[in-house]
Amino acid sequence: METPNWLLRRAERTPDRLALAFGPLRLTFADVAERALALAGALAAAGTGPGERVALWAENGPGFVLSLAACTLLGAAAVPLNTRLTVEEAAFQLADASPRLLLHDGPLGERARAAAAQAGGVPTFALDPDDAFAGGAGAAPVRARIDLGDVHSVVYTSGTSGRPKGALVTYGNLWHGAVAHAMTLGVRTDDRWLACLPLFHVSGLAMLTRSWLYGLAVFVHERFEAERVNAAIDADGISALSVVATALGRMLDARGRRPYPETLRLVLVGGGPAPLPLLERAVALGVPVATTYGLTETASQAATLAPDRLAAHLGSAGTALFPTDIRVVREGGGDAAPGEVGEILVRGPTVTPGYLNRPEESRRALEGGWLHTGDLGWLDAEGYLYVADRREDLIVTGGENVYPAEVEAVLLRHPGVSEAAVVGLADPEWGQAVAAAVVPAAAGAVGVEDLRAHCAAHLAGYKVPRRWRLVEELPHTASGKLMRGRVRETWPADG
Amino acid sequence: METPNWLLRRAERTPDRLALAFGPLRLTFADVAERALALAGALAAAGTGPGERVALWAENGPGFVLSLAACTLLGAAAVPLNTRLTVEEAAFQLADASPRLLLHDGPLGERARAAAAQAGGVPTFALDPDDAFAGGAGAAPVRARIDLGDVHSVVYTSGTSGRPKGALVTYGNLWHGAVAHAMTLGVRTDDRWLACLPLFHVSGLAMLTRSWLYGLAVFVHERFEAERVNAAIDADGISALSVVATALGRMLDARGRRPYPETLRLVLVGGGPAPLPLLERAVALGVPVATTYGLTETASQAATLAPDRLAAHLGSAGTALFPTDIRVVREGGGDAAPGEVGEILVRGPTVTPGYLNRPEESRRALEGGWLHTGDLGWLDAEGYLYVADRREDLIVTGGENVYPAEVEAVLLRHPGVSEAAVVGLADPEWGQAVAAAVVPAAAGAVGVEDLRAHCAAHLAGYKVPRRWRLVEELPHTASGKLMRGRVRETWPADG
Numbered sequence: 001m002e003t004p005n006w007l008l009r010r011a012e013r014t015p016d017r018l019a020l021a022f023g024p025l026r027l028t029f030a031d032v033a034e035r036a037l038a039l040a041g042a043l044a045a046a047g048t049g050p051g052e053r054v055a056l057w058a059e060n061g062p063g064f065v066l067s068l069a070a071c072t073l074l075g076a077a078a079v080p081l082n083t084r085l086t087v088e089e090a091a092f093q094l095a096d097a098s099p100r101l102l103l104h105d106g107p108l109g110e111r112a113r114a115a116a117a118q119a120g121g122v123p124t125f126a127l128d129p130d131d132a133f134a135g136g137a138g139a140a141p142v143r144a145r146i147d148l149g150d151v152h153s154v155v156y157t158s159g160t161s162g163r164p165k166g167a168l169v170t171y172g173n174l175w176h177g178a179v180a181h182a183m184t185l186g187v188r189t190d191d192r193w194l195a196c197l198p199l200f201h202v203s204g205l206a207m208l209t210r211s212w213l214y215g216l217a218v219f220v221h222e223r224f225e226a227e228r229v230n231a232a233i234d235a236d237g238i239s240a241l242s243v244v245a246t247a248l249g250r251m252l253d254a255r256g257r258r259p260y261p262e263t264l265r266l267v268l269v270g271g272g273p274a275p276l277p278l279l280e281r282a283v284a285l286g287v288p289v290a291t292t293y294g295l296t297e298t299a300s301q302a303a304t305l306a307p308d309r310l311a312a313h314l315g316s317a318g319t320a321l322f323p324t325d326i327r328v329v330r331e332g333g334g335d336a337a338p339g340e341v342g343e344i345l346v347r348g349p350t351v352t353p354g355y356l357n358r359p360e361e362s363r364r365a366l367e368g369g370w371l372h373t374g375d376l377g378w379l380d381a382e383g384y385l386y387v388a389d390r391r392e393d394l395i396v397t398g399g400e401n402v403y404p405a406e407v408e409a410v411l412l413r414h415p416g417v418s419e420a421a422v423v424g425l426a427d428p429e430w431g432q433a434v435a436a437a438v439v440p441a442a443a444g445a446v447g448v449e450d451l452r453a454h455c456a457a458h459l460a461g462y463k464v465p466r467r468w469r470l471v472e473e474l475p476h477t478a479s480g481k482l483m484r485g486r487v488r489e490t491w492p493a494d495g
Numbered sequence: 496m497e498t499p500n501w502l503l504r505r506a507e508r509t510p511d512r513l514a515l516a517f518g519p520l521r522l523t524f525a526d527v528a529e530r531a532l533a534l535a536g537a538l539a540a541a542g543t544g545p546g547e548r549v550a551l552w553a554e555n556g557p558g559f560v561l562s563l564a565a566c567t568l569l570g571a572a573a574v575p576l577n578t579r580l581t582v583e584e585a586a587f588q589l590a591d592a593s594p595r596l597l598l599h600d601g602p603l604g605e606r607a608r609a610a611a612a613q614a615g616g617v618p619t620f621a622l623d624p625d626d627a628f629a630g631g632a633g634a635a636p637v638r639a640r641i642d643l644g645d646v647h648s649v650v651y652t653s654g655t656s657g658r659p660k661g662a663l664v665t666y667g668n669l670w671h672g673a674v675a676h677a678m679t680l681g682v683r684t685d686d687r688w689l690a691c692l693p694l695f696h697v698s699g700l701a702m703l704t705r706s707w708l709y710g711l712a713v714f715v716h717e718r719f720e721a722e723r724v725n726a727a728i729d730a731d732g733i734s735a736l737s738v739v740a741t742a743l744g745r746m747l748d749a750r751g752r753r754p755y756p757e758t759l760r761l762v763l764v765g766g767g768p769a770p771l772p773l774l775e776r777a778v779a780l781g782v783p784v785a786t787t788y789g790l791t792e793t794a795s796q797a798a799t800l801a802p803d804r805l806a807a808h809l810g811s812a813g814t815a816l817f818p819t820d821i822r823v824v825r826e827g828g829g830d831a832a833p834g835e836v837g838e839i840l841v842r843g844p845t846v847t848p849g850y851l852n853r854p855e856e857s858r859r860a861l862e863g864g865w866l867h868t869g870d871l872g873w874l875d876a877e878g879y880l881y882v883a884d885r886r887e888d889l890i891v892t893g894g895e896n897v898y899p900a901e902v903e904a905v906l907l908r909h910p911g912v913s914e915a916a917v918v919g920l921a922d923p924e925w926g927q928a929v930a931a932a933v934v935p936a937a938a939g940a941v942g943v944e945d946l947r948a949h950c951a952a953h954l955a956g957y958k959v960p961r962r963w964r965l966v967e968e969l970p971h972t973a974s975g976k977l978m979r980g981r982v983r984e985t986w987p988a989d990g
Binding site for chain 2: 003012183186187213215308322325382383
């Protein structure tokens with residue numbers, strides 16, 4: 001199926017509507033289209049054209065948005081890089097994606113040049129710090145129509161285990177994702193979304209897609225800061241935002257008991273299962289939380305629990321989006337029974353066609369027409385999905401399976417615990433030993449013996465951590481996902 | 496593209512949400528699915544199956560909705576018939592569509608049996624007046640998945656000129672129509688639509704599609720009654736409804752100066768251009784009117800002017816829906832200049848693949864990949880569509896083109912005029928003479944000389960009607976469209 005170019009069509013339809021807010025900057029859709037066209041002209045002059053790839057290394061801001069827009073105007077696939085990558089990691093992704101150009105903002109200039117050189121000499125292109133791109137670059141040959149089968153972007157999956165793979169995200173994946181989003185959560189033409197998570201993640205690309213398709217404003221913050229988010233909800237009339245669970249917790253901590261205004265209609269919580277106590281707190285405060293399960297390979301949401309269903313299915317990631325199907329299968333094959341943990345499989349129009357340069361991994365991931373997510377979870381009898389854990393985090397101790405999220409959820413119920421990471425450490429006797437790294441709610445708020453007793457009271461013996469650390473903070477990805485692999489790798493030999 | 500069966504998926508997702516209200520009856524999505532499954536079982540027992548057609552002759556009510564739902568469960572294409580058809584007209588459409596069954600409600604029983612017999616013996620099936628359909632009909636083989644290329648229904652176009660043609664409406668036409676609707680007008684999960692126009696029109700099918708895809712409630716009235724509509728907006732919290740211009744006028748007349756509640760967010764006005772004075776009145780009263788241009792062949796809306804743009808583009812039908820393109824072409828070919836009247840062409844995912852049993856007419860209608868609507872209009876420089884008239888209503892007098900809607904709009908500006916129809920009557924001297932039939936606002940409110948002077952003050956001489964009638968009412972189609980052909984045909988020879 002073909003559609004008109006999304007940004008150009010939107011700029012024709014509602015040219016004067018607010019598209020993008022960043023600090024004091026306010027851009028209408030006409031402004032965004034005008035600047036993106038100018039940037040596209042500059043990129044075309046630098047030799048970029050349809051069917052090519054353009055890497056993009058930029059912090060949240062207009063430069064990122066306009067670069068992405070310029071790529072869609074040229075028909076080039078964007079390759080957004082995680083801004084936290086080391087030079088070596090970025091060079092690996094650049095070498096894999098072989099982009100025609102690497103666009104970067106000012107702060108990333110030095111690392112961008114080093115990574116581009118290390119990747120064999122990818123040309124770099126510094127984004128104009130004023131984001132005006134008006135510098136007489138000439139008109140680019142613009143793609144007025146979009147084929148939904150074309151590749152919109154290549155997004156490298158976080159790859160906490162193994163080497164990163166570039167998931168192909170098509171225009172159709174994003175289009176149908178925006179459509180399915182509306183079928184579960186509705187969409188208001190006066191919605192104002194807050195982007196306080198990295199735009200380079202697929203959830204950021206999905207948010208910008210919704211902005212262009214539905215004509216919604218996006219307010220962009222450089223990074224998540226709880227007080228600033230709360231202030232924006234009050235002052236900017238933010239109606240919807242995407243956060244991870246820890247960010248929601250910090251928002252509520254900073255907010256105290258002051259209710260959010262009625263203009264706030266949706267807080268989409270993704271990036272891993274949210275702790276039950278946090279969700280209970282949100283429900284008690286009347287915060288319109290929707291939990292969601294999604295992957296880069298499903299162009300953001302695959303399952304979502306709308307705010308009006310949250311309380312009745314607390315802890316679930318909801319049901320598969322309207323045009324999407326989810327199955328849970330046993331290790332040996334065959335559908336798991338309701339309540340039985342297995343691998344989560346996803347099918348539908350938002351599922352990636354595969355990975356760049358990885359025919360064999362693509363074939364395996366999409367075998368039988370279903371995306372094999374590698375994530376573990378179960379469906380209840382009504383089809384509500386509960387995500388147990390990432391498969392690579394599964395702990396096997398003495399022949400018993402332990403799902404870290406389950407143990408962490410128990411730890412988080414303890415009033416003295418702020419955050420917890422549970423991992424499996426190599427153990428000569430049991431194969432793996434369950435180990436817990438815990439951030440106390442305050443210095444000295446809790447001791448190991450207390451925590452051990454708390455777990456023993458709520459968990460089968462083999463699930464109770466054998467090894468403990470009290471730490472000041474835990475490592476997270478840029479999107480706020482807990483990096484259990486890092487916790488495991490950095491565990492002291494004598495800890 | 497495939498999707499899950501819309502109704503079944505919706506009933507899984509939000510089983511307890513209100514789907515359908517009719518008088519005191521309230522059905523959730525689970526109720527609708529349950530009853531539709533029972534009816535599907537009965538239809539399967541009567542020999543109906545996938546790929547067949549099922550005609551449906553029923554007034555607005557649950558019987559219509561459940562019958563349509565049962566057809567989608569079986570994979571049979573519904574053929575909804577206009578309830579105002581004569582037996583002969585219905586028999587023509589039945590013979591053309593050759594359905595496996597003719598479903599009918601009680602009031603239409605006698606005419607249905609007569610038409611079915613006249614069409615060569617189509618079996619008839621009386622809908623249960625209680626709409627329960629629980630009578631042990633056994634389980635039907637249900638289509639769990641829908642191919643968007645499959646035919647959902649065959650809808651006969653009003654055919655005021657020539658013989659009626661059955662436009663094929665695919666699942667994809669309706670799906671993309673619902674998607675495009677949301678991109679222009681948004682969709683709220685708590686929306687409550689009022690269906691006070693006939694459900695058998697494509698706008699009714701589109702409304703039910705939105706209900707199933709987005710989980711919205713539809714309140715059904717048997718027919719349009721201004722006071723009842725106004726009362727439902729107050730008492731039932733109706734947030735959106737579709738009407739024709741005359742209906743909107745009656746609603747506002749009945750309402751007086753009492754404002755509508757804030758829950759009302761959308762009054763979609765279609766079925767032909769709305770008179771400017773009516774739109775000005777709606778704007779002054781703050782009624783959230785959206786004007787729209789659509790056809791059976793575009794699965795309802797093709798262009799829409801959202802409420803927030805109405806005042807700035809009064810009289811326009813808006814811009815083409817997001818994934819839709821509209822061109823206006825000259826008689827001889829080539830795109831018309833901005834402001835220049837020509838034929839309206841439509842392209843996009845909501846456009847019909849053609850007409851049943853009419854390969855040649857389908858080819859002509861869709862030549863070059865664009866639907867040739869036969870309607871006349873123009874685009875302004877910003878792409879806003881103004882519908883001038885139906886081509887078959889064009890009046891040519893003394894070599895000059897006169898568009899009836901233009902003359903009618905002038906007449907409607909006169910305070911003594913309630914409604915007007917302008918037609919061309921055969922004239923020995925000029926080819927056609929412009930003739931106006933006028934409904935005065937009250938008996939004796941206006942005279943012909945007054946009206947002639949009013950027109951002469953606002954129109955070029957050749958556009959001023961030469962022949963006049965003052966009448967008590969004008970003929971309309973079931974959907975409220977003015978039937979100019981009827982006015983012309985019934986004009987007295989000496990009038």
